[in-house]
Amino acid sequence: MTKGDWLSRRAFLASAGAVAGGPLLGMPATPSTGRMGALRRDIVESPVGIALDRARTFTRVFQENEGKPWVVRKAQALREYFRTTPLYVRPNDRIAGSITETPGAMPVIVELGIGENNIYTGENPERKGYLRGKIPQEIWDYWRDRNLWGLYRAENPRARSSSVPDDPSQPTEYKFLSNQGHLSPSYGELLGIGLGGILQRLKQRRTNEADPKKLAFLTAAELAVTGVTDWAQRYAKFLAAEATRSADRARSADLREMSRIAAKIATGPPQTFREAMQLIWLCHQAIHIEGHGYSCAPDHIDRLLYPFYEADRKAGRLDDAEALELCENFLLKMKDNTFWGPEHNLTQGLCTGGSTPDGRDLTNRLSWMFIEAATNLSMPEPLVWIRWHPNIDQEFFDFCLSRLARGTCFPLMWNDKVIPEALMELGVAREDAYNYIAVGCNELAIPGQFYFNPGASANYLKSLELALTSGKGYAGDYRLKPLAPATPELKTFDEFASAFGAYLKDSIGKSYAAEMKVLKAQIEWGQTPFTSCFFEGCIEKAQDLALGAKYNILSCGGIFFANAVDGLAAVRQVVYENKEATLSDVAAACRANFKGWEKLRAKLLAAPKHGNDDPRIDDMIPLVERLRDEPMKEICRDPRDGSRFGNGHVVRSSAVRTGLVTPATPDGRLAGTPLASSVAASVGAEKSGPTALLNSVAKLNVRKSWQSGYQANLRFQGAMLASKASRDKVRVMLNVYFHRGGAELQVNAIDTETLRAAQKNPEQYRDLVVRIAGFSEFFVRLSPEMQEDIIARTAHM
């Protein structure tokens, strides 16, 4: 967009009912039209529920087809579901395709797992029993040993459910409810040839194919695509019938239009903006129904839809008010997907903007519009991202920051200056690397080419504990063969760091072994033939994306990086430099949660901490990176094609949740208190302002060590972003951070007073969204501890 467009842009925002550029903090949701407001209310306020239709259909079809290839049974069940499931259209909805009768109800993905492991209760103890008594016994019984979790357990009898990432031999549990998720299908081809064209490709590919496995995949994919086509055609009839039933003339006309569009895109390619959006939505929804849809992102939607938008505008078929309403509608459809109603988010993402490999700005008018739509709706999901790059239109960037002042914490930001290069480091071609997209909390993917899947993890804090206790653990209950010299023999800091590294390597090795077993299970029982049609090479190779996409970069995760960096720095200063305590003292103090060791705790707390741009610990970040990366490179390879792993520090609510059950740590942190999220500073450690924090984060070597992403955050008082003068300074600061090589950033614009007020009067602050490290949530729905954590993070002013 050029500068000349500014007035018209203001005009369009004003015409759509939004006010551009004004002081906006704390404003409630302002959907651009009354019907989007009503739809938002229906979705956001919908109670928790479970939708059983999918579970019943899948159970029946799987039972009827014992003995057939798994992938074919899955596709048969999917097609049967699309052919029989009752159809719904929400009042005021202008895009067809809903996952369940009521918004946010959970369609249990029985063939993966039914919550036998405790991911839901682990993330939120109040969810305990959600499924109890709500799933018919015969469904439980049938799937007990037949779904991904059951089949995995049969092969790995030691597997148990665990919500504390303490034992590295236990796998990542969410995969057994949602598969790996974290993917972005590529919809470019779909928009060109339609579902009919995809079906045609599948049929052509069958010619002369004799391999039964490949034929099974092609059969499955055909069944699935046919199912979605049938679903669209059923919608066409259903919407036509709804149109005749509606007494409201305008609504009736819109339903007829929806019916026309559904019939058209059931097989053919779309020609208008709304047709294209409807086709993408229907397929995206089908991908959720097929595979759960955890942390899914609908390609670069602003770029894909832009030609349709432009053509419609030229032809006079579409004005900006209508386009903005449809963008809001699309975001509402995504929110509608979220399970457990308003209590759980699928962390779906929507990524806008970015640049080409030669630095051309790809931001277009729809990028602006989706951000405006997200601001108007003020919802925690979908997460809305932009991709910063050196040639970003600074006016667009300012617009984004001004929207942050409204308190939604969107957009979140990735940096094109470093992410593509980091991906290229792992063998991704340049043009593909620049097509990267955000999925999930802070994971990365490339639409149709690479999806995120954790394959190992580095347990920093346990490794520190073991190095401090000769491998026995604070409670003395670790029966690990010592991998390093006993603690009293660690005479220098380097020896201590080596001991830490030995235990870290052990945790990486064990978690890798466990995750590779899960990957094996995913390859067998986690196939998604419909989704695979939107991944490059799957149709050509006639194989599911579980067997490998164009790029297979599994990730080695790590959590609580800052606590590790700070813990090592504190041990170095207190034990080795100042000789004020021994390693055994530190271990005893941590074991006692510093009771009786207050003096030592004060000394540990006084040591330099990550996040303050403190040159005294500049060497600590590369040390931890090295101690993690060297064993990772040695141990971790993708078994499908030998690809190297990337490292990424993902987050969810784990910084608070895991903190509750984590003993005291050598950085002086007390047991039970929150841990540091991703690469942010430890809670309360950040004392030198935002430039110091950003400088500290920019010291991480993204290209070599953080290819799978990390997350950093800043919180500002809203006034700073509402005022143009101070917002300009924030914008310049962020430009510098990204130029210096920071990979990611999120900004929360909320003041402490507002949060305290929200604690006192939650009813009045139901719209207040905060981002907790990796995800966003309504503040008033957070536990008191998490609320305190948000407040405790330094507010920059």
Place this chain on the structure above:
Amino acid sequence: MKGRVFDIQRFSIYDGPGIRTTVFLKGCDLRCLWCHNPESISPKPQLSWTLEKCIACGECFPVCPEAALARRGDGKAVVDWLRCTGCGDCVKVCDAKALEMIGRDMTVEEVMSVVLRDRDYYVASGGGITLSGGEPLYQPDFCEALLGAAKAERLHCSVETSGLAEWRSFERLLPVVDLFLYDFKETNPQLHTAFIGKPNSEIVANLRALHRAGASILLRCPMIPEYNARKEHLDGIAALARELPHLKGVEILPYHRLGRAKLKRLGMVSRMPESVKPPDEETVQSWLVHLRKQGVRLVNQATAAEARL
């Protein structure tokens, strides 16, 4: 060359153009009733005490040569400010940092090593370094040396001053200062003495001289309800602005109570009644309107509507 510094604040965005680092220097000859940096007044290092941080380890009691630390029932230390001489012996044993010294002697190089960590931000935003206090010109040699070093690094240099210093000191700084943030607190000389402890004649004379010398000046006016927030003073500000046409502008600084919170930690008491409240938005607006009507160029960055957020 060492200076006595009591704080270095990075990402300062309200003390001059762009993103800045503000270096706070200790020592001030004024005694403003509403002082918001009471820790800056004394030129000597001084003790700060935060009860909440005390872990009752008891190590400070025996090291205090004046027996100025009393043990509470829960074992925590309380400072007897009448006995305390500010020697700092207790601070050395206080790992919990309940007892801290405010004011540290730093070399120009030490200060610059912190300042230069944000150089990229200054370059991108047209920012730089601001000296504040206290009254930075209380340490004129250090100011000149530090700003000289900053100028050599091509940083934009600002000085926030009360205006009370020898003219010679201002003169020395002229070549290295890009912008003076110059406080003007009260028009009426008698009231000035009553509120500030010194007459305003020297302050106004220095201002005129700086203006004559071609310095770039922004006039900053703290407005305190019940004290200087009167029509006559606003008119006085307007008259001064008319008299000094090359002023960059006038900035109104509405009273806030941050300074009050610091007093207890320093063993000081407020000389202004607690009933004095920060002005509401409407009042601030009325000041701004009053000044604007008289042609005063205001540079208040945030409008009152924004400040409310």
